[in-house]
Amino acid sequence: MSILVLAEHHDGQLAGATAHVVAAAQAIQQDSGGDIDILVVGENVATIAEAAAKLDGVSKVRVADNAVYAHQLAEPVGALLVELVNDYGHILAAASTTAKNIMPRVAALKDVSQISEIVAVDAADTFKRPIYAGNAIATVRSTDVLKVITVRSTGFDAVGTNGNASVETVDTVVENSQSTFIRQELAESDRPELAGAKVVISGGRGMGNGENFKLLDGIADKLGAAIGASRAAVDAGFVPNDMQVGQTGKIVAPELYIAVGISGAIQHLAGMKDSKVIVAINKDEEAPIFQVADYGLVGDLFEILPELESRL
Amino acid sequence: MKIVVCVKRVIDYNVKIRVKPDHSDVDLTNVKMAMNPFCEIAVEEAVRLKESGVATEVVAVTIGPKAAQEQLRTALALGADRAVHIDTSAEANERIESLTVAKLLAKVVEEEQPGLVILGKQAIDTDNNQTGQMLAALAGLPQGTFASEVKISGDEGDKKLQVTREIDGGLQTIELSLPAIVTTDLRLNEPRYAKLPDIMKAKKKPMDVKSPADLCIEVASKVTLLKVESPAERKGGIKVGSVDELVDKLKNEAKVIS
Ligand SMILES: Cc1cc2nc3c(=O)[nH]c(=O)nc-3n(C[C@H](O)[C@H](O)[C@H](O)COP(=O)(O)OP(=O)(O)OC[C@H]3O[C@@H](n4cnc5c(N)ncnc54)[C@H](O)[C@@H]3O)c2cc1C
Ligand SMILES: Nc1ncnc2c1ncn2[C@@H]1O[C@H](COP(=O)(O)O)[C@@H](O)[C@H]1O
Numbered sequence: 001m002s003i004l005v006l007a008e009h010h011d012g013q014l015a016g017a018t019a020h021v022v023a024a025a026q027a028i029q030q031d032s033g034g035d036i037d038i039l040v041v042g043e044n045v046a047t048i049a050e051a052a053a054k055l056d057g058v059s060k061v062r063v064a065d066n067a068v069y070a071h072q073l074a075e076p077v078g079a080l081l082v083e084l085v086n087d088y089g090h091i092l093a094a095a096s097t098t099a100k101n102i103m104p105r106v107a108a109l110k111d112v113s114q115i116s117e118i119v120a121v122d123a124a125d126t127f128k129r130p131i132y133a134g135n136a137i138a139t140v141r142s143t144d145v146l147k148v149i150t151v152r153s154t155g156f157d158a159v160g161t162n163g164n165a166s167v168e169t170v171d172t173v174v175e176n177s178q179s180t181f182i183r184q185e186l187a188e189s190d191r192p193e194l195a196g197a198k199v200v201i202s203g204g205r206g207m208g209n210g211e212n213f214k215l216l217d218g219i220a221d222k223l224g225a226a227i228g229a230s231r232a233a234v235d236a237g238f239v240p241n242d243m244q245v246g247q248t249g250k251i252v253a254p255e256l257y258i259a260v261g262i263s264g265a266i267q268h269l270a271g272m273k274d275s276k277v278i279v280a281i282n283k284d285e286e287a288p289i290f291q292v293a294d295y296g297l298v299g300d301l302f303e304i305l306p307e308l309e310s311r312l
Numbered sequence: 313m314k315i316v317v318c319v320k321r322v323i324d325y326n327v328k329i330r331v332k333p334d335h336s337d338v339d340l341t342n343v344k345m346a347m348n349p350f351c352e353i354a355v356e357e358a359v360r361l362k363e364s365g366v367a368t369e370v371v372a373v374t375i376g377p378k379a380a381q382e383q384l385r386t387a388l389a390l391g392a393d394r395a396v397h398i399d400t401s402a403e404a405n406e407r408i409e410s411l412t413v414a415k416l417l418a419k420v421v422e423e424e425q426p427g428l429v430i431l432g433k434q435a436i437d438t439d440n441n442q443t444g445q446m447l448a449a450l451a452g453l454p455q456g457t458f459a460s461e462v463k464i465s466g467d468e469g470d471k472k473l474q475v476t477r478e479i480d481g482g483l484q485t486i487e488l489s490l491p492a493i494v495t496t497d498l499r500l501n502e503p504r505y506a507k508l509p510d511i512m513k514a515k516k517k518p519m520d521v522k523s524p525a526d527l528c529i530e531v532a533s534k535v536t537l538l539k540v541e542s543p544a545e546r547k548g549g550i551k552v553g554s555v556d557e558l559v560d561k562l563k564n565e566a567k568v569i570s
Contacts, residue, residue: 010481073486074445075454097479101457104410104442105449113411113535114442126538131439132329136338139539178454179488182474186482195480199568223569235499241460241478248434248498250480256568266328273546277566279558285551294549294566297558307555312569 001089002034007052008094009042014051016196017094019158024121024151025092026057026159032124034089035059041077043070053165064170072098076176078105083172085110085146095150103148112144119155133247133270153195154253154274187242197226199256202245204230206261206282206301210238216260218309228252230262246271261301264289313427315367317358318417319351319387321380322437331542338540347383350432353496356503357462358430359391366464369393373420375413377401381519388514389506395519396420402523403531412531414446419527421451426491433458433495444495454488458497
């Protein structure tokens with residue numbers, strides 16, 4: 001049986017996460033064989049389909065381009081997937097808010113379980129996934145005929161872009177009278193995306209207010225870093241929700257993660273403890289963040305950050 | 313309008329979990345249990361909708377062992393009017409997976425005919441993030457997941473629900489026909505604490521107990537848990553004495569900056 005990957009895309013661009021999901025699909029394919037197809041769903045998605053066709057290991061890109069799929073609302077996209085998945089043994093998507101919204105609907109309507117946020121493939125039916133905020137790793141086996149899976153990007157290295165898959169149109173159009181898109185407020189930033197950045201610098205409650213987050217800007221500029229935050233910083237209104245790193249925010253695993261004024265609650269660690277190198281800057285030498293930090297610097301962030309910026 | 317709110321009993325979010333030595337599961341003996349934090353937010357939202365006159369009745373539902381009635385009592389103390397416990401103590405496998413939970417909840421929705429169902433976005437034990445979406449699909453209802461704001465507008469008979477959702481890129485607002493399913497994100501509200509008199513009063517509020525068989529749902533799963541392990545421990549690092557030392561280590565030891 002073949003494997004279907006749901007392409008992740010926003011703002012007319014294929015998101016980097018898709019290449020990681022294809023890597024997970026390849027790990028399954030090694031055990032079960034079959035082709036890997038990508039499905040691109042949305043409105044005006046032709047250029048996204050072209051980008052998807054370049055991903056290594058993909059046989060075919062299927063494109064469902066229609067106004068009803070604009071903004072990838074869960075009801076129509078879920079209904080479309082239910083029509084298409086019969087040809088497949090696995091359907092995979094990134095563990096993004098878009099796919100988390102859609103995929104469980106498909107699983108329920110096909111009467112199968114969903115395996116959320118896998119980080120490893122042991123076999124075509126056996127997967128590893130973190131539970132309890134990443135404090136335990138479960139190995140699960142599914143005997144469902146269709147395996148509905150979301151993939152945590154940090155678990156799989158992205159495939160390359162030397163592919164040349166065929167592109168075909170999917171004509172299926174579904175109806176949607178239940179949900180309507182009203183508006184969207186998206187964060188605009190010239191910085192790299194949190195999920196894919198090689199360096200991430202995050203601020204916590206210790207930053208004191210939103211204005212002080214500017215202290216991270218200069219350092220982020222010099223390191224080409226994305227800027228993240230703890231939940232406390234988001235809840236306090238210092239920064240928007242899309243910056244939250246953690247169990248219930250974004251999961252990151254950059255080469256370098258710098259935690260500034262963050263205590264290191266397990267829910268925050270869940271989102272960053274697979275980073276290669278962790279630096280913690282905190283005035284409390286007992287802060288739990290130091291237990292996971294490769295390099296800890298005890299002190300006042302308001303003194304340390306300007307000095308760090310000037311030394312880089 | 314009636315609201316159904318779904319609550320799950322889980323390990324308290326402050327507890328550090330341990331994996332059993334035989335790797336069969338995590339060890340929950342003598343561990344503090346609580347209502348899933350996202351479910352607290354769900355209960356709070358339902359109660360606020362009742363207080364503001366939008367909702368007329370709030371029904372709290374849980375699926376789990378007898379002990380899960382504690383969390384229903386909490387929901388009642390927080391302002392729910394009555395509770396439904398779907399008792400799974402007699403089931404062979406105590407892990408009731410999300411698909412089965414969604415099927416059971418779909419039966420409850422069929423019986424209760426609520427105008428709105430509120431769930432948490434995620435249970436902090438399995439970290440599944442799927443039950444609300446599955447319920448929406450099975451009940452044939454629209455969904456507003458990861459809600460940070462909900463607003464009901466329109467006249468009786470033609471009410472609409474506006475849901476602002478926390479998405480990866482920021483915030484998205486959608487409008488849904490009712491009845492609908494909502495799952496809560498962290499910033500939807502700040503849950504209140506139950507007051508002692510309310511805890512006393514909650515003991516007298518009605519609680520209906522049913523079995524999955526009463527709802528004609530078979531508790532089964534095609535997913536088996538083979539093994540549970542502790543994640544790779546990070547080795548504790550070192551403390552550096554100055555910014556200069558930090559920059560030097562990052563350049564020359566870790567080689568993550570140039
Ligand atoms: C269901 C649930 C889900 C959650 N999900 C997440 C999640 O996804 N992500 C997340 O981050 N949290 C999450 N949390 C919250 C988590 O439990 C913590 O409350 C939160 O991470 C704390 O944020 P913080 O470290 O910024 O704040 P605090 O714990 O208040 O720590 C602030 C730190 O700043 C330091 N500090 C203060 N001033 C200075 C200074 N001048 N210089 C240097 N250091 C200073 C202090 O010493 C302290 O260590 C969740 C909680 C729940 C219940
Ligand atoms: N056993 C259960 N009983 C009642 N509600 C549940 C149960 N399991 C999950 N839920 C609801 O579904 C939400 C999401 O759970 P999950 O999809 O398992 O992460 C929870 O916050 C609850 O609102």
